[in-house]
Amino acid sequence: MEHMLSLFVRSIFADNMIFATFLGMCSYLAVSKNVKTSLGLGVAVTFVLLITLPVNYLLQVHVLDPLDLGYLSFILFIAVIAAIVQIVEMFVEKFSPSLYASLGIFLPLIAVNCAIMGASLFMQQRILLDAADPKAITGIGDAVMYALGSGLGWLLAIVALAGIREKMEYNDVPKPLQGLGITFIVVGLMAMAFMCFSGLKI
Amino acid sequence: MALSEKTREAFLGPLNKNNPVVVQILGICSALAVTVQLKPALVMGIAVTIIVALSNVVISALRNTIPNRIRIIVQLVVVAALVTLVSGILKAFAYDVSVALSVYIGLIITNCILMGRLEAYAMSNGPLDSLLDGLGNGFGYMWVLVVVAFVRELLGSGTLMGFRIIPESWYVANGGFYENCGMMVMPAMALILVGCVIWAHRSLNKEEVK
Numbered sequence: 001m002e003h004m005l006s007l008f009v010r011s012i013f014a015d016n017m018i019f020a021t022f023l024g025m026c027s028y029l030a031v032s033k034n035v036k037t038s039l040g041l042g043v044a045v046t047f048v049l050l051i052t053l054p055v056n057y058l059l060q061v062h063v064l065d066p067l068d069l070g071y072l073s074f075i076l077f078i079a080v081i082a083a084i085v086q087i088v089e090m091f092v093e094k095f096s097p098s099l100y101a102s103l104g105i106f107l108p109l110i111a112v113n114c115a116i117m118g119a120s121l122f123m124q125q126r127i128l129l130d131a132a133d134p135k136a137i138t139g140i141g142d143a144v145m146y147a148l149g150s151g152l153g154w155l156l157a158i159v160a161l162a163g164i165r166e167k168m169e170y171n172d173v174p175k176p177l178q179g180l181g182i183t184f185i186v187v188g189l190m191a192m193a194f195m196c197f198s199g200l201k202i
Numbered sequence: 203m204a205l206s207e208k209t210r211e212a213f214l215g216p217l218n219k220n221n222p223v224v225v226q227i228l229g230i231c232s233a234l235a236v237t238v239q240l241k242p243a244l245v246m247g248i249a250v251t252i253i254v255a256l257s258n259v260v261i262s263a264l265r266n267t268i269p270n271r272i273r274i275i276v277q278l279v280v281v282a283a284l285v286t287l288v289s290g291i292l293k294a295f296a297y298d299v300s301v302a303l304s305v306y307i308g309l310i311i312t313n314c315i316l317m318g319r320l321e322a323y324a325m326s327n328g329p330l331d332s333l334l335d336g337l338g339n340g341f342g343y344m345w346v347l348v349v350v351a352f353v354r355e356l357l358g359s360g361t362l363m364g365f366r367i368i369p370e371s372w373y374v375a376n377g378g379f380y381e382n383c384g385m386m387v388m389p390a391m392a393l394i395l396v397g398c399v400i401w402a403h404r405s406l407n408k409e410e411v412k
Contacts, residue, residue, distance in 0.1 A: 025230040121305035176404035184397030191390035
């Protein structure tokens with residue numbers, strides 16, 4: 001239980017998807033122009049992570065490992081992610097049209113978001129860690145917590161950046177630096193701030 | 203061999219005016235993560251170039267037979283197969299680099315440059331043009347990686363490709379005056395350096411808008 005909690009908090013702050021491992025950077029930079037849409041994307045990413053990561057965990061532990069098919073993991077993971085995104089999209093469209101309308105085009109795009117694939121690949125590495133390591137994923141509960149934490153960390157990062165960019169609209173930035181240049185530097189500064197969490201112990 | 207204007211543009215455009223990283227902002231995740239040292243960055247650049255070029259050719263050759271509705275899955279499977287091959291080759295022949303690149307080799311599958319080029323170019327152009335387009339984008343990606351990694355490795359650890367550039371005797375620990383810039387090894391500096399590359403690139407190419 002303690003291990004799960006620690007894994008959860010670490011994956012939000014110390015191992016933040018954006019600031020520590022740069023996963024999902026493309027959509028992070030493209031969609032962070034205003035808070036509302038970025039919140040929608042953040043929720044969608046968290047949601048998809050929460051489903052795909054445990055499924056990939058079970059496949060890795062119960063199918064790939066016993067059969068020694070580790071080299072197929074890339075193809076299997078990406079197929080699972082693409083299929084689940086499709087199913088989630090149809091499911092949400094059927095049962096919650098309002099959520100579907102607010103997530104809009106983001107859902108299908110998530111299949112190629114590196115945060116989703118990256119989390120599965122990190123999970124694959126973390127299974128091999130010693131159980132005492134705070135980063136280790138030892139069971140399905142840990143996998144769920146890791147997915148939830150990573151998703152929330154991503155959500156936090158994108159909403160924070162969107163807030164800053166909304167304010168920055170009115171600032172006088174040097175012309176060649178406007179738009180993406182300054183966004184990169186802002187994200188760099190945010191990453192520095194997040195480095196303070198790396199010593200976090202629970 | 204005389205190349206048509208369009209073919210030349212397919213190869214040269216992505217190197218500068220249409221660079222995938224600094225202009226189109228594609229494939230950023232891996233560009234930032236693997237640039238602490240020059241060697242992994244170079245290997246990553248080569249791996250991406252090979253995969254973009256080959257997958258462009260394969261998809262371009264298949265473009266008339268792929269049903270439109272399942273094209274994303276087809277593209278992903280082709281790319282995933284190529285990435286699996288490259289990852290296996292790296293593990294066999296350059297194990298230390300493969301460890302340094304860790305998950306980022308696998309993440310080439312979801313690298314936006316690949317999906318972007320497949321969707322935007324290979325689905326509507328012939329195999330030869332697609333090959334050149336893939337090579338151009340790969341090299342365009344590689345030079346940005348190499349520039350960032352060069353600065354980070356030189357200032358962050360005083361070496362290049364693992365060879366010592368700044369002499370040991372200069373360091374404070376050995377009675378000298380020099381100290382490595384610890385910030386350069388941190389993830390945050392990669393972002394700021396890419397920001398600076400974009401800044402320089404846009405100052406040089408004035409006609410570009412946002």
